[in-house]
Amino acid sequence: MSATGLEPSEASLRFSLLPARLDDLPAILRLEEEGFGPEERWSERSWSGELLGQGRTTLLARGAQPAGVIALSTVGEVADLHRVVVAPAYRRQGLALRMVRAGLLAVQHLGARLVMLEVEYTNLGAIALYQRLGFEQVRVRRDYYGTGRDALILRLYDLETWPGRFARAVEETEADLQAERADVRGAEALSGGPDLTEERS
Numbered sequence: 001m002s003a004t005g006l007e008p009s010e011a012s013l014r015f016s017l018l019p020a021r022l023d024d025l026p027a028i029l030r031l032e033e034e035g036f037g038p039e040e041r042w043s044e045r046s047w048s049g050e051l052l053g054q055g056r057t058t059l060l061a062r063g064a065q066p067a068g069v070i071a072l073s074t075v076g077e078v079a080d081l082h083r084v085v086v087a088p089a090y091r092r093q094g095l096a097l098r099m100v101r102a103g104l105l106a107v108q109h110l111g112a113r114l115v116m117l118e119v120e121y122t123n124l125g126a127i128a129l130y131q132r133l134g135f136e137q138v139r140v141r142r143d144y145y146g147t148g149r150d151a152l153i154l155r156l157y158d159l160e161t162w163p164g165r166f167a168r169a170v171e172e173t174e175a176d177l178q179a180e181r182a183d184v185r186g187a188e189a190l191s192g193g194p195d196l197t198e199e200r201s
């Protein structure tokens, strides 16, 4: 695995990531239905807006069938990651990771330096994905998705230096952990090894 764990997996490379067109709408709406409950789903109109609006980046993962879609918008130096969804049959193969990376690269070309997103605080899978990519929590927006349904606002700053900056942070954390482990081993050696009293009794 790479230092950041962000390199595309072989499974995800089976898909081509291409700009979505208006005639992809039915496939996108199918992905939307599979990915979200009725209350959370975007309408055909919202998706048309993503496909036709200015400063929009919408990528579709195409394989034997459409497997995922990502939508971002860019205004000046700020991009918003609006949506990412992967069909259930293709999850946990690194496809979202690859799509978000491709989306970030695309908005960087459009001039974005900062990327923001909102995610429901109960959506632990998506939060884990964004954290893996280096997004940081900025604040909580109470009741953003309805009463009792808060949003976490996350951001990824300074796109030009990402993911190199992120890789360094991961390497430094890894080095700290290794140093800590070495300290623990050293302390154990000095005290004649770990205390196994409980296991023996």
Ligand SMILES: CC(C)(COP(=O)(O)OP(=O)(O)OC[C@H]1O[C@@H](n2cnc3c(N)ncnc32)[C@H](O)[C@@H]1OP(=O)(O)O)[C@@H](O)C(=O)NCCC(=O)NCCS
Pocket (backbone or CB within 6 Å): 035, 036, 082, 083, 084, 085, 086, 087, 090, 091, 092, 093, 094, 095, 096, 097, 098, 119, 123, 124, 125, 126, 128, 129, 130, 132
């Ligand atoms: C969130 C979602 C896009 C992730 O897609 P995916 O292709 O399965 O994600 P990836 O395989 O690229 O996952 C990369 C990493 O993110 C984290 N992750 C992704 N899904 C996770 C889950 N359900 N639980 C815990 N961690 C998860 C893991 O660290 C994972 O790496 P690993 O598989 O090596 O452990 C997908 O579950 C989905 O479409 N959900 C419904 C729609 C949604 O909630 N979208 C986000 C809000 S718009």
